[in-house]
Amino acid sequence: MHAETEVVGDTVVVTLLEPRLDGARGLKLRQKVAELAAGGTRSILLDLTAVEFVDSTGLGAIVSSLKLLGKGGRFQLCGLSQPVRVLLRLTRMDQVFKSFARREDALMAAGSPCSPV
Amino acid sequence: MLARLILTIPTQMDRVADVGARVRAFCAGTPLDEVDAMEIELCVVEALNNAIEHGYGLRDDGEIRISAVRSSVAISVELMDAGKPIPHDVLEGAANSNMDFDPGDVASLPERGLGLPIINRVMDRVGYRRDGVHNILVLTRRFGTHAR
Numbered sequence: 211m212h213a214e215t216e217v218v219g220d221t222v223v224v225t226l227l228e229p230r231l232d233g234a235r236g237l238k239l240r241q242k243v244a245e246l247a248a249g250g251t252r253s254i255l256l257d258l259t260a261v262e263f264v265d266s267t268g269l270g271a272i273v274s275s276l277k278l279l280g281k282g283g284r285f286q287l288c289g290l291s292q293p294v295r296v297l298l299r300l301t302r303m304d305q306v307f308k309s310f311a312r313r314e315d316a317l318m319a320a321g322s323p324c325s326p327v
Numbered sequence: 328m329l330a331r332l333i334l335t336i337p338t339q340m341d342r343v344a345d346v347g348a349r350v351r352a353f354c355a356g357t358p359l360d361e362v363d364a365m366e367i368e369l370c371v372v373e374a375l376n377n378a379i380e381h382g383y384g385l386r387d388d389g390e391i392r393i394s395a396v397r398s399s400v401a402i403s404v405e406l407m408d409a410g411k412p413i414p415h416d417v418l419e420g421a422a423n424s425n426m427d428f429d430p431g432d433v434a435s436l437p438e439r440g441l442g443l444p445i446i447n448r449v450m451d452r453v454g455y456r457r458d459g460v461h462n463i464l465v466l467t468r469r470f471g472t473h474a475r
Binding site for chain 2: 281301
């Protein structure tokens, strides 16, 4: 999984750089989030701007990542393409995840300054 | 008039995306809109993922035949493979699933098993039979049935 991470305030922005999030890549995402959570991160923004397609295994990894942050954790999404929004709607996961069109809006909502640390 | 798309792939996960994209493109020229086509692509991907993971245990020595047909009233996608049969209780459970979870109860959110419920939600008919050797899964979406 090709991804970048960036700390902005108390939020870690994880930007996925590959066009698909599915089984193998989903596992790596979950591992990455597990590392961040173990290091004390409580707020993650998953930037999916580059992601054109997510299947149910990729969605499962996103759900698992949310659970890893535990009570009080914040896991938000931004940059959802239409196929990703379709998946979230079909599975009712659009009622679970707060999502934003732009990273800046998500960071404002999280109370993190928009400039990286 | 019928139009048909026939593809055969080995049971390799990295071959799934292309099939999904080809079936999505095959939806053009029907009354289905872009979102409908995306939903059907997702269903095909989920069905192929399930066949490779559960039918073949991720072995890459099998083959799956995908045959899509479009008519004036519907599009149908048939997937045929020689993997393990789909258990009846899995099909039955998925057909009855409405993905009914409490969005506020994070611990109860499903992480797996959404493929067949997605297929059942998108498609108007999901047919499965076994001819002794092969699994034959047929996904049918009629035109004009899903208001949005």
